[in-house]
Amino acid sequence: MSETKKNQLKKSLGLSFNIAVLIGSTIGVGILRTPGAIAGMLDNYWLIISCWIFGGIYILIGVNSYAELATMLPKAGGSYNYIKRAFGEYAGFLSGWYDYITNAIPPAFYCIVISEYVIILFPRLENNATAIALSFLLAFLFLHITGVKSGSIIQQLTSVIKVVFFAALIVACFIYSGIQLPPIEKHSSFFEIGILFGFFKSLQLIIGTYDGWYSVSFFAEEDENPSKNIPKSLYIGAILVILIYVLLNMAFFHVLPVASLANSPLAAADVAKVVFGKNGAVIVTVIAIFSLISILNAFMMIPARILFGLSRDGFFIQKGMTVNKGGTPIVALLVSSLFSLVLICIGSFEVLFSFGTFMSVIVWGLAYCSLIKLRSKEPDLPRPYRSRWYPWSTLIAIMATLGLLIGFVYSDTKNFLIILIITFISYPLFLLINRTNKKE
Incomplete structure (x- = not known):
């Protein structure tokens, strides 16, 4: 009995944490950087804004499906639980490790980027970038070792600060010389190869910037009332993120035209210099650091939950199920943190990080398919929330995901x-693990 208690996650999280972790794990520096890259590819105000709205609609359709899946199977690890239940062990194993890789790489990336922004504020620390990155990783590791409550408080606090900062930046941009939407700048046919390529590359960046919208599902097992809290938090959090992203892009292009922001490595800084003067870059740097601290806190928690779930299903070592007194899956957290530490030291994670969006979209597509499969395979399974406009909404999600994947294959071979x-x-590895588990 004590072993069972030891390996159980605590039900200590609620609605406010769910909304905070969705916002915290989604809004990062991507939204401060990507508008410049997208402007360089599309060079058309309305097409750019449409692209962000399209990405938001895609996310909302996904939320509709995930709300049913996460309340139907409120288990640690999120997506792979639904895929495994619908399509079997190997599908669960593959999607679980896809999801783990996608979510275990970001902490190292965020620690390094935080160190880069700290150095912008304090140039004398230029030679200590790796030490600063490792310090942030270790600080958040010790924070989460103390328990889930500490991580929850930090997540809620940093997410609120982040939203306030972004709202203030949006208002400041629109106040600047009055609101005036720029005209359409280009009349090229959408179906030109260059525009089509740019559209899918832009969508890949945008979907990557929205990535994190489903993070609530990773914590479903720790929610005090998942049936009520998960659907609410998914919708509220997603709508808030979409509004911030679309309004921020409109605000940026209100201050500077598309042509001026095209290919800017940090569009937000260019805009802030115009709005706030010479202190603009400092303001954006501070916003970026708070955004990164919030997203780092979320991504210190997420991979550990996936690894905990994988361990429980025999897809990782049994020790990965160990939970400490504070409710933290401690071994899973330490393994994930060690992975991040190695990546920070060798600094070669960027190639892996670049295909995170690709992997995420594959997992989402499989999750949507699992919803349809489970409706027919297990119709009597309790469903506290039922996907609206089913099956059409789920079929649209699957078709949109397939379209995105075809586009990504075309633009990112x-x-x-x-x-x-x-x-x-992965398959021979799965067979080896299965054989080992049967021997035990």
């Missing part, structure tokens, strides 16, 4: 090949 190699290697 290199990462597609990497994912194929990982998938090819």
Whole structure:
């Protein structure tokens, strides 16, 4: 009995944490950087805004499906639980490790980017970038070792500060010389190869910037009332993120035209310099640091939950199920943190990080398919929330996901090949793990 208690996550999280972790794990520096890259590819105000709205609609359709899945199977680890239940052990194993890789790489990336922004504020620390990155990783590791409550408080606090900062930036941009939407700047046919390529590359960046919208599902097992809290938090959090992203893009292009922001490495800084003067870059740097601290806190928690779930299903070591007195899956947290530490030291994670969006979209697509499969396979399974406009909403989600994947394959062949190699290697590894589990 004590062993069972030891390996159980505590039900100590609620609605406010769920909304905070969705916002915290979604809004990062991506929204401060991507508008410049997208402006360089599309060069058309209305097409750019439409792209962000399209991404938001896609996310809302996904929320509709995930609200049913996460309340139907409120288990740690999120997506792979639904895929495993619908399509079997190997599908669960593959999607689980896809999801883990996607979510275990970001902490190292965020620690390094935080260190870069700290150095912008304090140039004398230039030679200590790795030490600063490791300090942030260790600080958040010790914070989460103390328990889930500490991580929850920090998540809620930093997410509120983040939303306030972004809202203030949006208002400041629109106040600047009055609101005036720029005209359409280009009349190229959408179906030109260059525009089509740019559209899918832009969507890949945008979907990547929205990535994190489903993070509530990773904590479903720890929610005090998942049936009520998960659907509410998914919708509220997603709508808030979409509003911030669309309004921020409109605000940026209100201050500077598309052509001026095209290919800017940090569009927010260029806009802030115009609005706030020479202190603009400092203001954006502070916003970026708070955004990153919030997202780092969320991503210190997420991979550990996936690894905990994988361990429980025999897809990782049994010790990965160990939970400390504070409710933290401690071994899973330490393994994930060690992975991040190695990546920070070698600094070669960027290639892996670049195909995170690709992997995420594959997992989402499989999750949507699992919703349809489970409706027919297990119609009597308790469903506290039922997906609205089913099956049409789920079919639209699947078709949109398939369209995105085809577009990503077309515009990002290199990462597609990497994912194929990982998938090819995964099956013999799955068979080996299965054989080992049967012997035990």
